[in-house]
Amino acid sequence: MRKPMKPPVETTLADSIRIVAPLQASYLAWPVYWFCQASILTGLWVISHECGHHAFSEYQWIDDTVGFVLYSALFTRDGPKIFKRVLHETTVGLKSGVARATPGTHAVVLSDIGILALIYAIKLLVAAKGASWVACMYGVPVLGVHMFFVLITYLHHTHLSLPHYDSTEWNWIREALSTIDRDFGFLNRIFHDVTHTHVLHHLISYIPHYHAKEARDAIKPVLGEFYKIDRTLIFKAMLREAKECIYIEPDEDSEHKGTYWYHKM
Numbered sequence: 706m707r708k709p710m711k712p713p714v715e716t717t718l719a720d721s722i723r724i725v726a727p728l729q730a731s732y733l734a735w736p737v738y739w740f741c742q743a744s745i746l747t748g749l750w751v752i753s754h755e756c757g758h759h760a761f762s763e764y765q766w767i768d769d770t771v772g773f774v775l776y777s778a779l780f781t782r783d784g785p786k787i788f789k790r791v792l793h794e795t796t797v798g799l800k801s802g803v804a805r806a807t808p809g810t811h812a813v814v815l816s817d818i819g820i821l822a823l824i825y826a827i828k829l830l831v832a833a834k835g836a837s838w839v840a841c842m843y844g845v846p847v848l849g850v851h852m853f854f855v856l857i858t859y860l861h862h863t864h865l866s867l868p869h870y871d872s873t874e875w876n877w878i879r880e881a882l883s884t885i886d887r888d889f890g891f892l893n894r895i896f897h898d899v900t901h902t903h904v905l906h907h908l909i910s911y912i913p914h915y916h917a918k919e920a921r922d923a924i925k926p927v928l929g930e931f932y933k934i935d936r937t938l939i940f941k942a943m944l945r946e947a948k949e950c951i952y953i954e955p956d957e958d959s960e961h962k963g964t965y966w967y968h969k970m
């Protein structure tokens with residue numbers, strides 16, 4: 706007598722698809738989740754940066770609390786608070802006499818406590834959910850936040866049109882204007898417009914993000930040619946700046962020997 710037939714091929718195929726499809730979908734779904742989550746969290750990072758400048762609310766304690774919680778949750782030290790206003794002011798000053806970064810001890814200790822509390826919270830979460838869950842849900846998006854703000858800061862301060870000064874040429878307004886706005890497309894809005902209002906931020910860092918565009922448009926006519934924006938696609942701009950802005954050299958031809966410009970190799 707013949708043995709019963711094997712299940713039809715369709716069943717086997719359907720089973721394979723059921724097994725394989727979620728796996729393939731996850732290859733696409735995870736990067737999409739990481740990108741979206743990193744973008745949204747970068748928006749929150751911008752809010753905490755703003756709190757460090759006491760620009761988010763009218764109350765110092767609200768800015769301190771919101772800034773501390775958000776920065777700690779995103780594995781970041783409260784830069785503006787620790788270094789006061791110096792962060793932006795030291796990016797283009799070349800001589801040690803120009804850089805006046807004096808970290809406030811209280812802010813450093815507090816931010817250490819925040820980071821240690823976060824590490825402890827991650828430890829508890831790993832024990833409850835497992836390391837790969839925490840890495841996928843939290844680790845990669847936070848890494849994305851750090852990549853985004855390094856990229857944004859790099860592009861704000863790296864461009865062939867941006868001079869650097871030593872102490873013979875440096876003054877506050879020159880340095881404040883040595884930055885350029887960038888266009889991150891639809892991400893501008895998600896990043897609370899920090900990308901295309903940075904010239905304004907260098908001049909008046911206590912203007913909140915929800916008035917930044919309006920304020921930028923108001924100072925543009927006043928600044929005239931001193932206001933700079935480059936709308937090159939971000940990926941293209943990133944590659945171009947990495948190739949063209951390698952080192953700086955003094956402007957030998959002009960009488961301003963203390964002004965330095967970017968050069969490529």
Ligand SMILES: [Zn+2]
Binds near residue numbers: 758906
């Ligand atoms: Zn700032």
